[in-house]
C-alpha cells in the first residue's frame with residue numbers, strides 16, 4: 001500500500017510500499033518515531049482513512065473482504081463489531097459523566113442485543129478478564145475515580161466486549177507509567193490475541209512494547225522494516241501475568257485474515 005496526502009506544499013508520502021499480513025491470534029507491533037506514518041497506515045488498514053486529499057493505492061483485505069473497495073459506511077456496517085480501537089488517552093474516549101458499567105454495557109446491549117441482566121453479568125466477566133479487582137464495584141465508578149492504568153483496562157474491556165476480530169491499539173501505553181501500568185497493559189493486549197484469537201495491531205513510539213508482540217516491525221518515514229535481530233532478545237512477555245498461555249507463540253506464517 002502507498003498513501004499520499006495532497007498538501008499545499010505538494011504531495012506528502014506518508015506510507016510507502018507497505019505490505020503486512022496479520023494472522024489470527026497474533027499481536028503485531030509497529031514502532032516508529034512521531035510522524036513516521038504509523039497512525040495513517042493503521043487507520044487505512046481499518047478502512048478509516050478518508051478525505052479528499054488522500055491518494056491511496058493498494059488493497060486491504062479483512063476477513064476475506066476488500067475494505068478498500070467499500071465506502072466508510074459499508075465498512076462500518078460490515079465490520080461494526082469486527083474491529084475495535086483503543087487510543088492513547090482513555091479519558092477522552094470514556095464519557096466522564098457516565099458510570100463504567102453503563103459505558104461497558106452499552107455496546108453489549110445495542111450491538112449484541114443483550115438484556116440488562118445478561119449485559120451486567122458479561123460486564124463483570126469482561127472486567128475480570130482485564131484483571132480489574134472487584135469488578136462489581138468498578139461498574140458503579142466514574143472514569144475520574146480511576147487511575148490511568150485502570151481506565152486503559154476498562155477501554156480494553158470495552159474494545160473486546162463485542163469479540164472483535166481485529167483490535168487496533170494506537171499508543172495504548174503512552175499515557176501510562178511503564179513499570180506501574182504500561183507493561184501490564186502491553187501484556188494484556190498480547191494475552192487477548194493469544195487467548196481469543198484476536199488480531200492485535202499495536203502502534204507505538206515506545207520500543208519497550210517490542211517485548212509484548214509476537215512480531216514487531218519498525219516504521220521509518222513511511223516504510224516498514226524488520227527490526228535488528230538484537231532488539232528482540234528479551235522476552236518479558238514469556239512471564240504471563242496470571243493465566244497460562246494456551247496457544248504457542250509461533251511466528252505468523254502469512255496465512256492471516258487481515259492483509260495489506
Ligand SMILES: Nc1ncnc2c1ncn2[C@@H]1O[C@H](COP(=O)(O)OP(=O)(O)OP(=O)(O)O)[C@@H](O)[C@H]1O
Nearest residue numbers: 005007012014033034035036037038039040041205
Ligand atoms: N489528513 C492528513 N493530511 C495531510 N497530512 C497528514 C494527514 N494525516 C497525517 N498526515 C501526515 O502523515 C505523516 C504520518 O502521520 P502519522 O500520524 O501516521 O504519524 P505517526 O507515526 O502516527 O506519528 P505519532 O507517533 O506522532 O502519532 C505525518 O507527516 C503527518 O503530518
Ligand SMILES: [Mg+2]
Nearest residue numbers: 038039040170
Ligand atoms: Mg500516531
